[in-house]
Amino acid sequence: xxxxxxxxxxxxxxxxxxxxxxxxxxxxxxxxxxxxxxxxxxxxxxxxxxxxxxxxxxxxxxxxxxxxxxxxxxxxxxxxxxxxxxxxxxxxxxxxxxxxxxxxxxxxxxxxxxxxxxxxxxxxxxxxxxxxxxxxxxxxxxxxxxxxxxxxxxxxxxxxxxxxxxxxxxxxxxxxxxxxxxxxxxxxxxxxxxxxxxxxxxxxxxxxxxxxxxxxxxxxxxxxxxxxxxxxxxxxxxxxxxxxxxxxxxxxxxxxxxxxxxxxxxxxxxxxxxxxxxxxx
Amino acid sequence: xxxxxxxxxxxxxxxxxxxxxxxxxxxxxxxxxxxxxxxxxxxxxxxxxxxxxxxxxxxxxxxxxxxxxxxxxxxxxxxxxxxxxxxxxxxxxxxxxxxxxxxxxxxxxxxxxxxxxxxxxxxxxxxxxxxxxxxxxxxxxxxxxxxxxxxxxxxxxxxxxxxxxxxxxxxxxxxxxxxxxxxxxxxxxxxxxxxxxxxxxxxxxxxxxxxxxxxxxxxxxxxxxxxxxxxxxxxxxxxxxxxxxxxxxxxxxxxxxxxxxxxxxxxxxxxxxxxxxxxxxxxxxxxxxxxxxxxxxxxxxxxxxxxxxxxxxxxxxxxxxxxx
Numbered sequence: 016x017x018x019x020x021x022x023x024x025x026x027x028x029x030x031x032x033x034x035x036x037x038x039x040x041x042x043x044x045x046x047x048x049x050x051x052x053x054x055x056x057x058x059x060x061x062x063x064x065x066x067x068x069x070x071x072x073x074x075x076x077x078x079x080x081x082x083x084x085x086x087x088x089x090x091x092x093x094x095x096x097x098x099x100x101x102x103x104x105x106x107x108x109x110x111x112x113x114x115x116x117x118x119x120x121x122x123x124x125x126x127x128x129x130x131x132x133x134x135x136x137x138x139x140x141x142x143x144x145x146x147x148x149x150x151x152x153x154x155x156x157x158x159x160x161x162x163x164x165x166x167x168x169x170x171x172x173x174x175x176x177x178x179x180x181x182x183x184x185x186x187x188x189x190x191x192x193x194x195x196x197x198x199x200x201x202x203x204x205x206x207x208x209x210x211x212x213x214x215x216x217x218x219x220x221x222x223x224x225x226x227x228x229x230x231x232x233x234x235x236x237x238x239x240x241x242x243x244x245x246x247x248x249x250x251x252x253x254x255x256x257x258x259x260x261x262x263x264x265x266x267x268x269x270x271x272x273x274x275x276x277x278x279x280x281x282x283x284x285x286x287x288x289x290x291x292x293x294x295x296x
Numbered sequence: 297x298x299x300x301x302x303x304x305x306x307x308x309x310x311x312x313x314x315x316x317x318x319x320x321x322x323x324x325x326x327x328x329x330x331x332x333x334x335x336x337x338x339x340x341x342x343x344x345x346x347x348x349x350x351x352x353x354x355x356x357x358x359x360x361x362x363x364x365x366x367x368x369x370x371x372x373x374x375x376x377x378x379x380x381x382x383x384x385x386x387x388x389x390x391x392x393x394x395x396x397x398x399x400x401x402x403x404x405x406x407x408x409x410x411x412x413x414x415x416x417x418x419x420x421x422x423x424x425x426x427x428x429x430x431x432x433x434x435x436x437x438x439x440x441x442x443x444x445x446x447x448x449x450x451x452x453x454x455x456x457x458x459x460x461x462x463x464x465x466x467x468x469x470x471x472x473x474x475x476x477x478x479x480x481x482x483x484x485x486x487x488x489x490x491x492x493x494x495x496x497x498x499x500x501x502x503x504x505x506x507x508x509x510x511x512x513x514x515x516x517x518x519x520x521x522x523x524x525x526x527x528x529x530x531x532x533x534x535x536x537x538x539x540x541x542x543x544x545x546x547x548x549x550x551x552x553x554x555x556x557x558x559x560x561x562x563x564x565x566x567x568x569x570x571x572x573x574x575x576x577x578x579x580x581x582x583x584x585x586x587x588x589x590x591x592x593x594x595x596x597x598x599x600x601x602x603x604x605x606x607x608x609x610x611x612x613x614x615x616x617x618x619x620x
Contacts, residue, residue: 131309136598138557140317143591146579147321223442227561230444232579249448249565252456253463261452265445273440280436 020208023285030281036274040267044093047086055079055087055239063251066259073259076251081244081260085267088241092222092271094152095159099221100214102160107167107213108206112198114168115175126172132165138224145228151235155228159221167213174209178202208286215282219275226268241268303606307599314595318588319367323360376592377585381578386589389574394593396466397563397570401555403490408497409551413544415498416505417537421528423510432506439499443558447492447565454488461488464567489566496558500551501544508540549605553598 024030043050051071059078066073072081114125144150144158178184179202187197203210228234229242236243241264248261358366370377376386415435419428438446455463462468466485473481512518513536521535563572571590578586 127306127309130306131313134306134310134599134602135314136553136557136595139560139591139594139598140314142560142575143317143587144321146584146587147325226442227444230561231564231576245445245448252448252452257452257456261448265448269441269445272442273437276436276440 020285024281027281027284029277030285033274033277033279033281036270037278040089040271040274041093043086044089047083047090050086051080051083053080053083055084063254063256065255072263073256075244075247075256075260081263084239084244085241085264087239088244088264089267089271091152091238091240092225092268095155095225096218096221096275098152098156099159099163100217102156103163103217104167104210104214106160106164107171108198108203108210110164111168111171112175112202113194115172115179116194116197116202122172126169129165129168132162133169135162137162138227141224141228142231142233145231145233149233149235150228151238155225155234156221159224163217163220167217170209170213171206174206175202178205208282212279212282212286215275215279219272219279222268222272222275241265300607300610303603307603310599311596314592314599315368315371316364318592319364322584322588323363371592376589379583379586381581381583381586386585389586390571390589390593393570393574396568397559397572400486400489400493400563400568400570401552401559403486404493404497404559405548405552405555407490408494408555409501409544409548411494412498412501413505413537413541416502416544417509417532417540419502420506420509420513420540421532421536423506423513428506431502435499435502438495441496442561443492443496444561444565446495447489447562450488450492451565466569485568489562489568492562492565493555493558496562497551497555500547500554504543504547505540508543509536512536512539546605546609549602552601556594556598 053070057079059074061070061074062076062078064070064074064078070080070082072085075081075084110125110129114122114129140162141158145155148154148158150158184197184201187201192200225234225240226242226245229238229240230246232243232246234240234243244264245261245268248257248264251257252261374387376390378384379386379389382389415431419431422428441449451463454461462485466482467473467478468481468485471481518531518536521531526535559570560572560575562568563570564576567573571594574586575590577583578590
């Protein structure tokens, strides 16, 4: 367990790229108002205007500044990503570790349920729920987390199963440590690298699903999102506007997903010694 | 076998979850349950008599338990409800759209699996060399693109900029084509959505084949094949490649599941008249019966395919059954 992860991570170029891109997107998302003087909802009479000094990426069909909306979309994407990743990882930890520590019938029931959820095509279920709820950021995070935890729970349970046989856990139990105490004081710290992987992969899936749902038009229409921008831009794809409306939005979305994937791959490689890169792989 | 029983029980649990969700969602929504079950279109056509009839038919005045039993009985008879938007039973509406989706998903599944496997075998064979690195990096980047954005890019390049392929639909409207001309027309319309779906699915089978190939190439029988003096192509495909295909075949279920959801987005981009298009129209019109029907059809088919490949898995590779 005594591995300096940062030292290994630094040597992983793909991971560094991913982290750098995410950091850049985060800066853009947080400091949106610094970069643009407009409000994402404000409409003007200047419609479908090509890029200019006033409007870096032009305006859309109702005269909203596309660059401002792009920054707003980044905020939505990242908020959903981080929220979902946090909540689903927390659920995965609670369920995975409970199953591993409790064992017996609790373990069996929890894992049957996990396996059953794993076989369900998640996106389809999310679309169906969203069609009724029309979720905003908060509801979306809850829906995505409730369906997203099983992947992590399986991995975490497997790892916790081996951890719970360690002597320091036995010692803690003998001294009367409760399940929650052992979980968060002894097991979670050892699982940290694994949790990072689970977090990043959860975030990646959330970005993708949020965009997909918004693209289908089942999210709350007040929520400015890249997926929704793509949906609107597609309606005007026969005009030249796609060059500064559809393409930048699509690439912003793809780059974000890519950055999460890169970071995910490299973290996975670090935590799984079998995958740790030899110079050729 | 015990393994099969476990697998089947998982799918049955999943199926029950889906059915209950489908039943509960519209009934738990605040407001008028009739609207949530029938959609907005129904309320416009609603007369007091019809309303009374619908309430009694669906037992909305009865307890939730009785309603659920009612719902299950209707499902067993293949009754998925009635769409007031199309003015037709949901079952018929879905049946009309299903062939296009099956055509699209089937073709994309075959294409992406074959292409991914061939590229994977070649990349695994050249592990660490330039060809492998380019393929690996290229497909990884491709994997970051959401399927609907791949679709849009193809649409922009081939439909808008080059203007050589049709933008939407599955056949040219009012053209009254027959025979070969009709097939050609269908093919032209299919090409872009098919490419989008294939590109979106290719990375999975590529990575799987490549990684297995790398492992297989280390095994003794490959050394024997080399020692026998077989040509590299024969080793690559007849010996190593064939054995690298196993996980790809068994993962076909997962792939099919991913495609079944990817197709919804791709069809929407190209207005391809399959289930995805149906979902899109249903979402805008709030035509909930169709929406529920489509989701039931998709999840049930995905679950069935997964169960099927799960069982096939042990048949194809006896090694797995020892693991249980």
